[in-house]
Amino acid sequence: MVNSQVVSAAAGFVFEPRKLAEQQLQFGNTALALRPAAKVDIADPRWGAAQLQHLVANTVREALAAKGTSLSAWVRDHHADRSGLGYDRLIRIQRGETMMQLADLFHWATTFDTVADLLATHQFALSSAPVAPAFAGEAGPRGPHTSR
Structure with a gap:
């Protein structure tokens, strides 16, 4: 569960992803994994969703x-x-x-090969014992974090 100051449990899965960082x-704005905000449980699916959206x-x-x-020129063009998919x-x-919604994810994956590659190669732990992502300069269970 996430700290109620960050995301209310009553909110369900409606949340502001960046507030978890x-x-x-x-x-x-960075290829590095985000660090969770204080009291954010990395086992919470909202954290995984926020990290993926980032x-x-x-x-x-x-x-x-x-x-x-x-982005504004791309939307216009x-x-x-x-x-x-308006700019705002x-x-x-x-x-x-x-x-982000699944339709957004699908749109970007079919627009840019790099997004499709990210989705194809990035692994999210779906077990009861989640794997913490490695942060800049740290080695995780899959080795040190590197950006593509």
Whole structure:
């Protein structure tokens, strides 16, 4: 369970992903795994969802930068706002202010190979004994964390 100051248990799975991170401004802006905020239980599925959204947001940011474009230009050039992918909503997802939906995940995975690769290779522990991700400079159960 997550600290009630961070996410109310009554909220169910509706939460602000970046509030689970120790450094909220890192959300979507670094390839490194986020550190959980104080009293966030890494066994809570919301933490895993926040971490996945952070990694996808960062991968999208990097893919757009590699193409020499920005999120706002991409939305404008691809008429994404017509399919429910408007800039205002997408930038809130990128910053972790709102939750990513499965449709968003599918969209980015079919738009950028790097997102599809991330999803294909990233492993999330789904056991009763969760595996803590390695943070920058630390070795985890799968070795030291490296960015792609």
